[in-house]
Amino acid sequence: MKAKVLIVMGSDSDLPAMEEAAKALSGFSIPFRLTIASAHRSPELVDELVAGAEKEGVQAIIAGAGAAAHLAGVIASKTVLPVIGVPLDSSPLKGFDALLSTVQMPPGVPVATMAVGKAGARNAGILAAQILARQDKKLEKLLREFKKGLALEVKKKARKL
Amino acid sequence: MKAKVLIVMGSDSDLPAMEEAAKALSGFSIPFRLTIASAHRSPELVDELVAGAEKEGVQAIIAGAGAAAHLAGVIASKTVLPVIGVPLDSSPLKGFDALLSTVQMPPGVPVATMAVGKAGARNAGILAAQILARQDKKLEKLLREFKKGLALEVKKKARKL
């Protein structure tokens, strides 16, 4: 099945966080491909991935990176697909570096930035689903059910207290 | 013509920044509605706007706010539409407050966060166009031309130097 979302991360050490994006997409039965490419160490590979993704029909790209996290921005410079950036907490500066490097994009080249770390990776998958749902009523319905589920889960926990 | 994008800002003093989002959408001939609603001072109005937007067929919501910028997050809690947050620099803390309040959303409720201020507002409009372009080949083509235009503009400036 063709991937509708491409998940790229800068390093294999980012996998524990970026798996959350994959889990979110799986929860909505959205086909995706997850791979590694570094904006700084393998720039050609990033270019190939983006070009390949556009041809394959990918609808959104999720990019997770830490430190001077340029991956999402570099991808966004090469495509008009929506790019979702996940700043990761992988340097002594606690993710402040990755957050600012991902979000402060210049006018013309947006990166849809998520929270630092696992929470952000999970939300990247959900945002991708929200984007895909613009042309998929069934997915939109799933998202509404997911939203209700979030509220129910909170209520259940409140009752347990 | 029905709005495809709703732009909401927390205060009329946010207009000079948020107009950039409107300009970006106009540049792609995307119909939008621009209004004011405060998550803290007029929460019911926010609810009505979101409900109205979903009925009208809005495909993405852009929310700009400063300080403890909850507007985008509160909207995201009420809809499954993609919500794009623009943190504004309107307190003594230079936008760090608005950035963290907008981007650090909990798992389950993403806000696609842009850069602080005008650059972010401009990019919010472009990201909305990228999302709409997933189901509109003509708009996708416009975005590719826009992207080429960005590069040409840089080259022109380089030549002038």
Next chain:
Amino acid sequence: MKAKVLIVMGSDSDLPAMEEAAKALSGFSIPFRLTIASAHRSPELVDELVAGAEKEGVQAIIAGAGAAAHLAGVIASKTVLPVIGVPLDSSPLKGFDALLSTVQMPPGVPVATMAVGKAGARNAGILAAQILARQDKKLEKLLREFKKGLALEVKKKARKL
């Protein structure tokens, strides 16, 4: 016995910190109710809680949340009761995000913000007691004794040194 203070937290993982608020209230024999509700995942539940609290005669609401901590602000947008916000350290950004998201409220909608984490939760309970003590001479006396106790405890520790 009817609750005079409502303690709400955004997630069950916030309990170890927010229990400190409960302990402080118990120490002054103030009846309270402790529950979970998320501004982002269960916004309707938050509305119900606030409406219920007002009817029940609750005099102050304590809200603890981490990351883009909107809970206290969202509650404050729905009530004229004093709302006490406790920013929690539950993201990689060490609580700076929760602090700024809680304290930087716009004019018109105050949130009485406490320190980040357990110290702040403990103080939220004491501030609630101070507010209630405005109409309860016995509680005011208890607070004065508590204050003396703080000083005595310091002296005791100094002597042990």
Next chain:
Amino acid sequence: MKAKVLIVMGSDSDLPAMEEAAKALSGFSIPFRLTIASAHRSPELVDELVAGAEKEGVQAIIAGAGAAAHLAGVIASKTVLPVIGVPLDSSPLKGFDALLSTVQMPPGVPVATMAVGKAGARNAGILAAQILARQDKKLEKLLREFKKGLALEVKKKARKL
């Protein structure tokens, strides 16, 4: 008429910000006294003010200060009245210093901290009104009307757009 709220600021240069607290109280017809006392330059004066306030029947103290803003904390160490702290932006560090100095109080001695600057001063007056309203049904009604007014004002501005 006896003051129900005491507003203290660390320096006369804090007046333009702290007047917002006075205006808010005036808007609710709450009698207040506004004065200057520095935690560091006139500590005895601070002690006298607090003692005097308690005798006079003051119900809440608002303290505004910049830089290493200790004023609210020092007042809170001397009274069981609710103390509302307003961090001011009066050093090169943009109010980050005053915010952290005001909000990070140790367990046992809360300071209800507001946003940095004018917005926070305005909200300090409103929080004081919310505290007083716990024993004053008329004031509570005024606060509800004020809250409606906030929403109406937003709607009016939205219409003008």
Next chain:
Amino acid sequence: MKAKVLIVMGSDSDLPAMEEAAKALSGFSIPFRLTIASAHRSPELVDELVAGAEKEGVQAIIAGAGAAAHLAGVIASKTVLPVIGVPLDSSPLKGFDALLSTVQMPPGVPVATMAVGKAGARNAGILAAQILARQDKKLEKLLREFKKGLALEVKKKARKL
């Protein structure tokens, strides 16, 4: 023997850091007294300590505290003795709060601020020695030897490498 330096800390949990100040003073055979007093929980005790220290002939006061670290500033407001402040890392905000609360003193009331944590506590003791050495040639000589020792120790470690 009469203390020449008073070391005060805000809480007994500050002892592991503040012992470094004591060790530094011991290394120069400077008599000191080490005690606990909280600016917020035991303000009267702080006043007594300062008054007692002045009478006893103390020449410098070292104050260590975390979070909204007001202890050094409050002491400095009560004495013309040199006050040395040690910000401690005891809240989730990693000592940034204690540093800004200690160092950003208003004109008129200096606090000689040291580095955050153990390094700062150690240096507080050495600065106190440097102040005392202004009237004690023997101590000045010890300080010069200590300084040479620092350099020798570095050289020894370099040789071991």
Next chain:
Amino acid sequence: MKAKVLIVMGSDSDLPAMEEAAKALSGFSIPFRLTIASAHRSPELVDELVAGAEKEGVQAIIAGAGAAAHLAGVIASKTVLPVIGVPLDSSPLKGFDALLSTVQMPPGVPVATMAVGKAGARNAGILAAQILARQDKKLEKLLREFKKGLALEVKKKARKL
């Protein structure tokens, strides 16, 4: 004359700062070329510039950019020439974003990062000269004279005081 240093900036608005790099190089009679290229808006142009520079015999590349300043990092990913990054203060976040985006490079791809703004641009030119001087005794001598000049200038100013 063939350029030995390439100065690239992300936008023409960066010129007032980046001219300082040019002035420094001119002061050492080092031939350079100054141009504009954006990592995000004209990535191909960046690639061409880097490839061209290597062919031309450029020995070091200076890259200045603000906000999510990826320019230096993107260049460094394409060359083994020393890349000198100058973070610029061109967003509301005061250059903290550009600094962290420039300096926090992952292992394998260094960027020699300078101070934020004009001071950093000036130093970028000097560092380029220091690198070139490794194979140019005359330039090394010029650098030693420049260094003496710095000291003399300070002394002159001291005398004027």
Next chain:
Amino acid sequence: MKAKVLIVMGSDSDLPAMEEAAKALSGFSIPFRLTIASAHRSPELVDELVAGAEKEGVQAIIAGAGAAAHLAGVIASKTVLPVIGVPLDSSPLKGFDALLSTVQMPPGVPVATMAVGKAGARNAGILAAQILARQDKKLEKLLREFKKGLALEVKKKARKL
């Protein structure tokens, strides 16, 4: 008359701030010398100044610098005199750089750090006076009067309000 305090600043542009230190010393009739020396541009000059100061009988050295403010630390590495550091706000980073560069000294080499900017410079003069007063009863009396004056001035301003 021989200087008892040496005031050094890193650049002539620091004079408007560092004059405050001079004014404070003048207010106590303490002889001082004010000069310019840069830790980075004129390191030998710094060494000479320190050696000269020790010979002349200087009792404390005040050093003001901005950005990577190493001046106070470099002086402290060369003397056992108390060194008072004043971080200045002269880079885009608002003085956070100068503050951390001045205060975070390693164990063994203290710098008595003051607030950022003019307030800190003023306090540097006062701290120098407090150090000198340890061996000068008349100066100690002046300091006590100065302290009373601070309180009186606050009271006067309070009365004017």
Next chain:
Amino acid sequence: MKAKVLIVMGSDSDLPAMEEAAKALSGFSIPFRLTIASAHRSPELVDELVAGAEKEGVQAIIAGAGAAAHLAGVIASKTVLPVIGVPLDSSPLKGFDALLSTVQMPPGVPVATMAVGKAGARNAGILAAQILARQDKKLEKLLREFKKGLALEVKKKARKL
């Protein structure tokens, strides 16, 4: 064999990070010397090292330090060799202090600043190699191979996923 690069660190506790610089140089067969010298505790030793390095024919100096990391700046004030600074994370402030102390150098005295910690130390070695490669074609070739190796390693990890 004569060292071409000198690696200096402020303390032996910096060795685990600074070894990364040594490893990088070893990987390129570049002879280096690694030693300890503190800008604050052994300033004369630093001077000797720099003078010795210049005589020996060292081409670049790498300096790693934490907290108020003055080492690289102090070295840069004494030489016209390129100085590469590595800020280390060795205080409670997570390396923000070392980063700002290293990078914010005044005009005239550049320090080529790397990322905080191990990543930065590794890159310091690579930057030194890039500088040496300006006069060593064989080394330049090694650097190109190293660069290809980085990309290959990423691809290998991507395939393993």
